[in-house]
Amino acid sequence: MAGPLEQFEVKPLLPITVGTTDASFTNASLFMALAVALVTIFVVGGMRGRALIPGRWQAMTELAYEFVAGMVRDNVGSKGRQYFPFVFSLFMFVLFGNLLGMIPYSFTFTSHIIVTFALAAVVFVLVTAVALARHGLHFFSYFFPSGAPVATAPLIIPIEILSYLSRPVSLSIRLFANMMAGHTMLKVFAIFTVAMGVFGVLPLAVNVALIGFEILVAILQAYVFTILTCLYLHDAIHLH
Amino acid sequence: MRGRFLSAAVVLGSAVATAAVAAEGQATKAGLPQLDPSTFAPQLIWLAITFAALYFLMSRVALPRVAEVLETRADHINDDLRRAEEARTEAEAVMQAYEKALVDARNKARAEAVQATDFAKQAAEERERAAGATLAQEASEADARITQAKSEALGRVRSVAAEVAAAAAKRLGGFDVDAGKAQAAVDATFGGRA
Numbered sequence: 001m002a003g004p005l006e007q008f009e010v011k012p013l014l015p016i017t018v019g020t021t022d023a024s025f026t027n028a029s030l031f032m033a034l035a036v037a038l039v040t041i042f043v044v045g046g047m048r049g050r051a052l053i054p055g056r057w058q059a060m061t062e063l064a065y066e067f068v069a070g071m072v073r074d075n076v077g078s079k080g081r082q083y084f085p086f087v088f089s090l091f092m093f094v095l096f097g098n099l100l101g102m103i104p105y106s107f108t109f110t111s112h113i114i115v116t117f118a119l120a121a122v123v124f125v126l127v128t129a130v131a132l133a134r135h136g137l138h139f140f141s142y143f144f145p146s147g148a149p150v151a152t153a154p155l156i157i158p159i160e161i162l163s164y165l166s167r168p169v170s171l172s173i174r175l176f177a178n179m180m181a182g183h184t185m186l187k188v189f190a191i192f193t194v195a196m197g198v199f200g201v202l203p204l205a206v207n208v209a210l211i212g213f214e215i216l217v218a219i220l221q222a223y224v225f226t227i228l229t230c231l232y233l234h235d236a237i238h239l240h
Numbered sequence: 241m242r243g244r245f246l247s248a249a250v251v252l253g254s255a256v257a258t259a260a261v262a263a264e265g266q267a268t269k270a271g272l273p274q275l276d277p278s279t280f281a282p283q284l285i286w287l288a289i290t291f292a293a294l295y296f297l298m299s300r301v302a303l304p305r306v307a308e309v310l311e312t313r314a315d316h317i318n319d320d321l322r323r324a325e326e327a328r329t330e331a332e333a334v335m336q337a338y339e340k341a342l343v344d345a346r347n348k349a350r351a352e353a354v355q356a357t358d359f360a361k362q363a364a365e366e367r368e369r370a371a372g373a374t375l376a377q378e379a380s381e382a383d384a385r386i387t388q389a390k391s392e393a394l395g396r397v398r399s400v401a402a403e404v405a406a407a408a409a410k411r412l413g414g415f416d417v418d419a420g421k422a423q424a425a426v427d428a429t430f431g432g433r434a
Contacts, residue, residue: 021285093290
């Protein structure tokens, strides 16, 4: 029987090599592409009627749009408008990645640290670039709050720098760990269900509850990832 | 500006991620599939391709459509609200004009009633005055006629009295009295009384 970690294995579907680099189209790539396709279908398909009074699908699309737009407006402010497409793409990409992973036999690309870390690194680099572009060298005042006594500087500055640098780490590990732990647990209980025969109904019942919980986690973690991105953008635009 | 930031962020982020996790991955061999460094390159490459595609599709194609529909709706609602406000103002203006017309009409009616009453009063007074004048004239004419009739009657009484005196003198005294003398005697007796 397959172990609980086998679901995380990356398998090449179409081997591609660029130079010496392996660029194979894998099961992870497939689900990334699927997520992009589904998000695009969801948004473009929902708006195909461009109805003044939205139908069900259009209402869902508008709901997603208003949800992320509200998040950007409330947490970043009016200057955050130009980053809205990025935040929306990020939210939908992570959300669909998480939810696609809930389909049995599918692959959860957000359960891979390299993927979540790359996304977090994109956020980190973008946020730092925005802060530097807006404030120039004044950006470095971010690491020392204006009200603090100068004597505390040797303590505060390293702490602030460390906390700033740990942002992409915590952002990526939070998403990766949540997805991986949830999926591993589902698989463990599924193995129990098969192994215990008639008594397998007990772990099955646990799994039913866990799936509901995991769907909640899938949505919640996409939200957390996005709202933290918004808060970092807010810091970059307004400093403290 | 924004596009350049993002592509720079993607490239830099991928590089940072590869370096950081590759170092960690080499330490633990074949444990978690997530820490197998041989999967990093294809994952990062396809993540960059798919996420860039998603960002492009969202920012250029999908989101402007949603924004357009939402803007159109907001405009429509604002337009309707503005029209409703206009209609309300117009209705208020019409109402005020109506009330003003009502007040004007009432005032005019009152003025006309006063005028009509005055006119009628004046006409009545004139008629009364005309009637009074006619009556007075008739009365004075009648007076004149009475005075004339009276003096005529008195004149006749004097000549009758003179004739009676002459006739009485003849019968009693047996002499003729001249008619002129008798008349003079009667007139002297009456004096200026008649």
